[in-house]
Every structure is written in C-alpha cells, then in structure tokens.
Amino acid sequence: MIAETVCSAVAVAGLGIAAVTAYRKRFLAAARIAAYSLVPLGLVMTGVVEWLADTAFSPTAWAGFVVLGSAWALFATTRAVERRRGGSRATRKERKAAARSARPDAVAPTASAPSLGPASPRPASRPTSTTRGTDSADDFSDIEAILKKHGI
Numbered sequence: 001m002i003a004e005t006v007c008s009a010v011a012v013a014g015l016g017i018a019a020v021t022a023y024r025k026r027f028l029a030a031a032r033i034a035a036y037s038l039v040p041l042g043l044v045m046t047g048v049v050e051w052l053a054d055t056a057f058s059p060t061a062w063a064g065f066v067v068l069g070s071a072w073a074l075f076a077t078t079r080a081v082e083r084r085r086g087g088s089r090a091t092r093k094e095r096k097a098a099a100r101s102a103r104p105d106a107v108a109p110t111a112s113a114p115s116l117g118p119a120s121p122r123p124a125s126r127p128t129s130t131t132r133g134t135d136s137a138d139d140f141s142d143i144e145a146i147l148k149k150h151g152i
Helices: 002-023 027-046 059-085 092-102 129-149
Strands: none
Touching: 002 027, 027 059
16 A cells, blocks of 8 residues: 555656756656656556556556556657767757757858958068068958958
C-alpha cells in the first residue's frame, strides 16, 4: 500500500516538473521527463510493485500497460526528434554562442565600395621610416573624410 502511494507521488511530482519545463518552452525535455515520471505509475498500475499479491489481469493492470506503452512511445518520439535535429547535447550557452557566431556581419544589404572620389596615384614602394610621419597625417585625413561623409 505504501509503495503505491510513493510511486504515485513520484509520478505526480515528475509530471509537475514536466509541466514547469514545458512552460519554459523546453518541450522535448518536458516530454522526456513526463515519460520518466509515468514509469512508476505504470509499474504500480500493472501490479509489478505487488506482483505476488495481485497478478491477475484486471482493467487497472491493462490501463497500466497502456500507460507504460505511452511512456515508451514518448521515449521513442523524443529520441527520434533528437536524432533528426542533430542530436548534439550542447548546453544552452553553447547553442546561443553558436547562433551568435552564425549570424552574418552587420552590413547594409546594398552596401558597395566607398566613393571617395578619384583614386590618387600612390607610389608602388612603401615609404621609409623617415617619411612615415607625413603619411600618418594623410591617413588620418582620409579617415576623417570617411567619418564626415557618414555623419559620424
């Protein structure tokens, strides 16, 4: 008698946890938790818990077999869905990081090369370190022109 009560309480608690999990939009995990929580109830209803005392096929036992069958169907369905999705057991943080890295860079859809006017002819060789000070000023003026063009 006490075993049935404990198994029933475990099943009800598991179904409550499954409901909270489903509320958090984690339906696959909620279905799996529900399947696990229905097993003790099915075992009680089939009479396995008190197998020696009550082994006759009764409507309650058949209902228990139906509950066990539904638990097995939930297990099979969740495994099939998990395999179809790719089956990775990544954590939520890993999935979010992967989703962030998969996003394209922030570029306007019609962006093209910047139009800074006609290109000025530059010497083919790199300037030496002595003339570097004047080129860095030119580089900053180019950057300032680009920023002003975009209103920054």
